[in-house]
Amino acid sequence: xxxxxxxxxxxxxxxxxxxxxxxxxxxxxxxxxxxxxxxxxxxxxxxxxxxxxxxxxxxxxxxxxxxxxxxxxxxxxxxxxxxxxxxxxxxxxxxxxxxxxxxxxxxxxxxxxxxxxxxxxxxxxxxxxxxxxxxxxxxxxxxxxxxxxxxxxxxxxxxx
Amino acid sequence: xxxxxxxxxxxxxxxxxxxxxxxxxxxxxxxxxxxxxxxxxxxxxxxxxxxxxxxxxxxxxxxxxxxxxxxxxxxxxxxxxxxxxxxxxxxxxxx
Numbered sequence: 329x330x331x332x333x334x335x336x337x338x339x340x341x342x343x344x345x346x347x348x349x350x351x352x353x354x355x356x357x358x359x360x361x362x363x364x365x366x367x368x369x370x371x372x373x374x375x376x377x378x379x380x381x382x383x384x385x386x387x388x389x390x391x392x393x394x395x396x397x398x399x400x401x402x403x404x405x406x407x408x409x410x411x412x413x414x415x416x417x418x419x420x421x422x423x424x425x426x427x428x429x430x431x432x433x434x435x436x437x438x439x440x441x442x443x444x445x446x447x448x449x450x451x452x453x454x455x456x457x458x459x460x461x462x463x464x465x466x467x468x469x470x471x472x473x474x475x476x477x478x479x480x481x482x483x484x485x486x487x488x
Numbered sequence: 489x490x491x492x493x494x495x496x497x498x499x500x501x502x503x504x505x506x507x508x509x510x511x512x513x514x515x516x517x518x519x520x521x522x523x524x525x526x527x528x529x530x531x532x533x534x535x536x537x538x539x540x541x542x543x544x545x546x547x548x549x550x551x552x553x554x555x556x557x558x559x560x561x562x563x564x565x566x567x568x569x570x571x572x573x574x575x576x577x578x579x580x581x582x583x
Contacts, residue, residue, distance in 0.1 A: 345558035374557050397557065398532065405526030405533045421505050422560045428506070428537040429525035454505075457537070 343373035360390035372400035419445030501563035517543025521579025
């Protein structure tokens with residue numbers, strides 16, 4: 329079901345290194361669901377992440393528009409790009425640094441940090457800036473992480 | 489604008505946390521400036537938890553954290569060129 333509640337509001341997905349398998353699955357899911365909620369979704373990542381997403385979703389049913397991560401950070405820093413919602417994937421310290429950066433650059437945006445991977449608990453403890461957190465020690469199986477995301481975005485009832 | 493990778497950076501810390509980078513810059517450099525995430529330097533925008541500590545050494549070298557998604561954060565030392573004066577103008581002396 330499509331909702332118009334967020335009609336064309338910009339949503340920015342910041343992807344981390346693609347070495348943890350759940351990220352691509354959750355990223356495609358999130359991009360699709362946010363688009364269904366009428367967000368204008370833009371996914372930012374390094375060339376490897378974007379290639380994984382584009383190959384997995386070769387008809388672009390879910391992923392929508394993409395942008396190189398460095399370019400995206402530059403455009404947001406220079407106030408050429410804004411977002412009402414920003415979701416950051418973090419499975420290492422670099423991911424937390426990117427999330428902290430987005431918090432600073434987009435102070436008015438809703439920021440959701442998805443902390444996952446083997447060190448999720450330790451990483452999540454280091455998130456000391458205002459945001460919503462979804463934390464799960466997921467590496468290969470995205471099931472529990474998806475449940476957490478569904479709760480944060482109010483999708484739980486429609487997908488359970 | 490110079491590309492950091494082409495400046496032959498000396499790696500001082502590898503896979504470091506933002507806190508470790510800040511601590512080493514403050515310990516090692518007599519001249520420390522604090523900037524915010526997104527600060528443009530060379531061909532990049534700095535990533536990290538604010539405030540980000542950037543050091544100047546020997547009047548010509550800049551020590552800064554450099555984050556890549558797959559490799560984490562490096563603390564690197566590079567020839568600063570024009571960025572030294574720019575940092576002195578734009579950076580803050582206190583966190």
